[in-house]
Ligand SMILES: Cc1cc2nc3c(=O)[nH]c(=O)nc-3n(C[C@H](O)[C@H](O)[C@H](O)COP(=O)(O)OP(=O)(O)OC[C@H]3O[C@@H](n4cnc5c(N)ncnc54)[C@H](O)[C@@H]3O)c2cc1C
Ligand code: HEM
């Protein structure tokens with residue numbers, strides 16, 4: 001059973017060019033039904049049928065969780081990628097029918113928090129737009145600190161500042177502005193939870209600074225917009241199915257397993273949820289663990305792999321599938 | 322479909338009983354002739370018309386009487402219904418799930434009309450007709466969890482999800498098999514399961530938690546759990562142990578068939594949308610041994626399960642005092658013939 | 668006071684570590700007489716300029732003064748002592764209500780004190796996993812009577828008689844962090860005529 005077996009048919013109701021690299025896509029249910037309610041920080045998996053290739057990418061919902069007649073996501077164009085975001089940018093037009101998964105939240109607000117401190121970098125702003133709507137409605141104090149490379153790339157900066165006023169502080173690299181994490185994280189009332197979504201380096205800075213200042217790990221939350229890395233093609237033997245498959249350079253192991261018609265669980269497709277965890281029957285080579293799920297010990301054991309993001313290099317890999 | 326709701330009691334004169342037509346739809350908990358803890362979780366799909374798995378929230382002939390019993394318990398001990406302050410959103414998710422499901426599955430009994438935030442709810446069996454603003458607790462007489470919890474059979478726990486664990490942060494628990502909500506509120510999955518023997522060592526809880534943490538919206542799961550209760554008493558809480566404990570002394574070979582009840586919990590798991598919490602309904606079904614043995618397959622199987630039950634489980638489930646006479650009594654219904662797989666009667 | 672030895676038990680039963688200073692913007696300590704030496708041990712190692720960040724609350728045993736003097740002498744920014752755990756914990760709540768993230772909480776002493784300190788920290792917004800606890804002194808338990816909900820302090824016997832409802836309670840290892848208490852359940856509910864010997868076990 002996997003979240004993406006239960007897809008919701010939607011129609012693209014609107015496509016908006018937010019800036020040269022980001023587009024917003026709005027979806028409605030094909031029958032005009034209400035879409036499932038969700039919580040701030042949730043994402044959906046969007047299925048893309050690109051000329052015979054089926055891609056599934058996760059995107060955070062940025063629309064208000066209280067709005068059920070449509071969903072909105074924003075997609076950053078990634079020209080170095082395998083083409084999912086390029087497909088969204090170049091092929092997806094209003095009126096097109098697509099399929100999406102029900103919302104999944106791996107980055108939810110800790111509802112016990114006395115205050116929510118949100119830190120966004122670039123496209124990492126998307127989950128916070130929904131979270132702010134939620135925190136605002138719940139009447140819990142929140143603050144957003146949003147950094148972008150340049151004014152021209154700072155999606156939604158103006159509209160968020162208008163909508164949430166003093167709750168929002170913006171920083172643009174090209175204006176010489178930047179978040180002073182040390183000062184910010186030293187001045188938060190007890191009971192604050194911090195959330196960060198953005199480039200890897202930013203997440204690391206925030207986590208390091210918070211830890212150094214004495215923030216407990218349970219109060220620090222982050223989400224990586226991890227994309228399955230591309231790499232060299234490799235062969236895998238699926239022990240239960242009794243077949244050999246090839247994972248293409250621009251394909252993830254999960255996608256290759258799915259393409260072979262072999263059942264496999266998945267949810268986030270980003271190495272975070274743990275659903276796709278698969279036992280390794282035999283491994284002669286090196287597993288490139290790219291997930292955020294397995295711990296060091298599990299990785300070293302070479303007995304588990306997360307096919308949604310991890311790859312293999314070596315002689316033989318046999319999986320319990 | 323019309324259901325004749327019974328006027329019956331779960332205390333005092335214990336007039337509770339199953340109608341003959343209700344017996345075959347009992348969720349018999351043993352798919353095999355032996356029983357041990359396992360991570361027995363399966364999708365909660367609609368299954369088998371007439372079975373308790375047909376609808377999201379099963380309503381049966383005991384509905385009205387069970388809700389009366391709940392009201393009695395809450396009047397005596399308000400601590401059976403508790404929610405930590407951050408669980409209000411989850412309470413509303415619970416309201417929505419129950420109202421939408423019941424209005425869809427039992428249109429002759431329940432009716433829901435939604436006009437934006439204005440909700441109009443009619444519960445015919447309990448004679449409730451209320452209008453309220455969804456999400457605004459001041460428009461309900463009590464916490465949303467309590468409001469809807471008084472209208473749905475079974476106990477309900479709501480688990481907050483954070484830090485890779487589930488936290489028992491709210492519940493309305495009046496028909497429990499010997500655990501205290503007041504004591505367990507705020508605990509995590511491993512802590513509230515701490516008293517269970519053997520299962521931790523078997524890895525049952527680690528696997529179950531991993532599964533639940535990624536439970537998707539719209540894809541509920543279920544499992545069955547069971548114990549035995551003397552007399553058809555719903556409230557076997559530790560709080561009231563001095564009231565029901567002595568019942569265990571009253572079992573004799575002569576009265577065992579009517580006294581000892583198989584108590585089955587149909588437990589389901591639901592991801593809640595706005596709170597990202599998990600709703601855990603624990604729906605209890607009671608059936609006297611005399612009723613169980615009317616189904617020959619169940620009679621044979623329950624004898625074998627009870628006979629071979631691990632001593633740790635006999636002790637943990639509180640069966641020690643009457644377990645030997647129960648096995649002896651059940652043996653008369655077991656001719657040694659093989660039983661068919663699965664839980665449904667032949 | 669000797670180091671504590673707690674037998675392995677079920678997963679809800681807390682276990683304790685050894686206090687160790689970790690990075691933080693402020694360091695709050697709460698101890699009773701059996702835990703005072705743990706506080707002195709870790710605070711003494713701190714550089715002088717760190718003392719500005721140290722705040723100590725103390726619950727002495729009645730009539731005892733030597734440890735008060737020693738704790739006072741470490742030179743914390745704030746040092747206060749109270750005759751009961753309850754008052755000291757309430758004071759901790761006052762202090763924490765103005766505190767910032769990066770505050771560290773250290774608890775040392777009997778289980779009753781440690782448990783109530785953790786519960787107060789959590790109430791003030793500090794996740795329990797972030798609180799450092801060291802157990803010292805007696806293993807006397809704080810017990811909630813599950814029947815009448817009375818909190819019974821300093822229980823040393825198994826079973827124990829509830830002072831309020833008078834039922835004879837079996838003291839379980841099942842522990843509630845929110846209540847900072849073990850669970851007491853009637854030991855002879857099924858057969859109230861059963862006689863049970865009361866033994867001193869939590870020393
Ligand atoms: C929970 C979650 C939420 C997300 N939400 C959003 C969102 O709201 N908006 C959004 O725009 N994205 C979001 N993402 C990311 C998104 O799912 C896609 O990964 C992203 O759009 C890129 O997809 P793609 O198909 O174009 O490229 P992909 O091929 O999937 O990924 C491309 C990435 O691979 C790496 N890469 C490519 N080529 C190489 C190479 N030769 N060597 C090394 N590395 C290379 C680059 O880092 C590049 O960023 C989210 C991801 C997750 C897990
Ligand atoms: C997530 C919601 C769940 C809640 C709130 C819950 C709650 C409880 C509680 C309160 C008890 C009694 C413990 C005691 O003795 O004090 C219990 C027992 C038990 N639980 Fe759970 N549980 C949940 C899910 C599960 C799951 C998914 C499993 C899967 C294997 C499971 C397996 C068990 C078992 C085997 C027992 C012992 C029951 C017996 O022998 O009668 N539970 N549970």
Ligand code: FES
Pocket residue numbers: 265266267268269270271272273274275276277291293306307308309
């Ligand atoms: S699908 Fe979530 S970790 Fe792989």
